[in-house]
Amino acid sequence: MDVVDRVTRSRMMSGIKGKxxxxxxxxxxxxxxxxxxxRLHRADLPGKPDIVLPRYRTCIFVQGCFWHQHPGCKYAHTPKSNQDFWLPKLAKNVERDQISERKLKEMGWQVVIIWExxxxxxxxxxxxxxxALGPSISA
Structure with missing residues (x-):
């Protein structure tokens, strides 16, 4: 049972950004x-990586812990309500992430996942x- 009505929940969910x-x-x-x-969100690469460093052949995905189910993270909880909707949705997100990562690696790209x-x-x-990029980063 959701604590807010359908209209409110819909408005709340539509406010969640992807980029x-x-x-x-x-x-x-x-x-x-x-x-x-x-470069940002290159549509010609699988999964549309959030950040692409062409010089280093590196793609960075900045992923929300909940939406992409970060293993062992306190933010990656499973919703208690409407599990018939949420469980398949979250599982598809994880599966899609794995497919994109595999395709990018097959294309010779290094893939970095940075969690929220x-x-x-x-x-x-x-x-x-x-x-991912080496020790050239200073403190």
Missing amino acids: HTKPELTVRKFLHAQGYRF CDTKNREILQARIRE
């Missing part, structure tokens, strides 16, 4: 400050990006 989210902007600002230049919770801590974000 230019706060976590994505955090990663973009961080990369730009480090001197990296990138990673963006809340600068040191974690820096470590995740350094792991």
